[in-house]
Amino acid sequence: MKVKVxxxxxxxxxxxxxxxxxxALEGLGFAGIGEVRAGKVIELELxxxxxxxxxxxxxxxxxxLLANTVIExxxxxxx
Amino acid sequence: xxxxxxVFPGTNRERDMAIALERATGRKPxxxxxxxxxxxxxxxxxxxxxxxxxxxxxxxxxxxxxxxxMREVARFAARGGHVLGVCNGFQILCEAGLLPxxxxxxxxLRFLSMDCHMRVERAGTPFTAQWQQGAVFRAPMxxxxxxxxxxxxxxxxxxxxNLVAFRYCxxxxxxxxxxxxxxxRDNIAGILSPNLRVCGLMPHPEDLVDPLMGxxxxxxxxxxxxxxxxxx
Numbered sequence: 001m002k003v004k005v006x007x008x009x010x011x012x013x014x015x016x017x018x019x020x021x022x023x024a025l026e027g028l029g030f031a032g033i034g035e036v037r038a039g040k041v042i043e044l045e046l047x048x049x050x051x052x053x054x055x056x057x058x059x060x061x062x063x064x065l066l067a068n069t070v071i072e073x074x075x076x077x078x079x
Numbered sequence: 080x081x082x083x084x085x086v087f088p089g090t091n092r093e094r095d096m097a098i099a100l101e102r103a104t105g106r107k108p109x110x111x112x113x114x115x116x117x118x119x120x121x122x123x124x125x126x127x128x129x130x131x132x133x134x135x136x137x138x139x140x141x142x143x144x145x146x147x148x149m150r151e152v153a154r155f156a157a158r159g160g161h162v163l164g165v166c167n168g169f170q171i172l173c174e175a176g177l178l179p180x181x182x183x184x185x186x187x188l189r190f191l192s193m194d195c196h197m198r199v200e201r202a203g204t205p206f207t208a209q210w211q212q213g214a215v216f217r218a219p220m221x222x223x224x225x226x227x228x229x230x231x232x233x234x235x236x237x238x239x240x241n242l243v244a245f246r247y248c249x250x251x252x253x254x255x256x257x258x259x260x261x262x263x264r265d266n267i268a269g270i271l272s273p274n275l276r277v278c279g280l281m282p283h284p285e286d287l288v289d290p291l292m293g294x295x296x297x298x299x300x301x302x303x304x305x306x307x308x309x310x311x
Contacts, residue, residue: 013183013228014183014186014226014228014262016184016185016186016187016188017184017188020188065137065141065145066137068138068141068174068181070173070179070180070181070228070229070230071181071183071228
C-alpha cells in the first residue's frame with residue numbers, strides 16, 4: 001500500500017527557500033505570487049493492507065524521523 | 080581525560096577535534112565508528128564533530144541521530160556524562176533531543192565559511208570555565224544550516240535558566256543583527272543542557288587552538304573540559 005507523507009515548514013518558521021523560489025518566479029515574469037513555501041514529499045511502499053493501520057504507522061514514522069516537529073508539520077495520505 | 084570522538088559516514092572534522100583535545104589533555108582521543116553500540120569504559124567526554132553526516136540527507140543530523148551509538152550517547156548523557164557537539168554535532172544533538180531547538184537553513188540561504196566572534200554568555204560551566212563571563216573569542220564557521228530556531232516557550236526556558244552558552248557578536252562584544260550572519264534566534268550560537276553537561280554550538284573552536292592555525296581563541300573550551308574531567 002502506497003503512503004504519501006508531506007512535510008512542510010511550520011507556520012511561523014522562516015522558509016528562506018520558499019522565499020527565494022518566489023523571488024525567482026517573479027524574476028521570470030510570473031505575476032500575482034503570494035507566499036511560497038517549500039517542503040518535501042516522501043512516498044512509502046508499505047506491506048500493510050489496512051489503510052488505517054498504514055496511516056498510523058506512517059504517522060509514527062513521521063514523528064520519529066521523517067519530520068522534525070520542532071520546525072515541520074506533516075500530513076499522511078494513504079493512496 | 081578519556082575523550083571519544085564519534086565518526087559517522089560523512090564526518091570530516093574529527094581530526095581537527097582530535098588535535099584540539101590532544102593539545103588540551105595530552106591524550107589522544109578514541110575515534111569511535113557510529114555502528115558501535117558501546118562507549119569505551121571510563122569515557123569522560125563524547126564529542127560529535129562537524130561534517131556532513133549521511134550527506135545531510137532528510138535533514139542535517141537526522142540520520143546520525145538514529146544511529147546505534149547515539150542510543151548509548153543518550154544514556155551516557157542521562158548519567159551526567161559530558162557531551163560536546165560542534166556544527167553537524169550540534170545539529171545531531173538537537174535531532175536526537177539531547178538539546179532543544181533545531182538548526183534551520185541560514186537565513187541568507189548562503190553557506191557561511193568565515194570567522195565569527197562569540198561572547199561567552201555563561202562562564203563557569205565544564206565547557207566555558209577557562210573564559211571570563213562576557214569574554215569575546217573568535218572561531219571559524221562553515222555551515223549552511225546554522226540558523227538556530229526554537230519556539231517562544233523554549234527560548235524563554237533557555238534564557239530564564241541561563242542555558243545560552245554563546246551568542247554571535249562583533250569583535251567588540253556587541254550582540255548585533257549584523258554579527259548574526261546565519262539569522263539565529265536571539266544571536267544564539269551555542270546552548271547548554273539543564274545539567275550543564277551537554278553543549279552544542281555551530282562555530283569551530285577546535286580550529287583555533289594553535290598559533291600555527293592563526294590563534295588559540297578556541298583552546299579554553301578544551302582546557303575547560305580537561306579540568307572538568309579531573310574534577311569529576
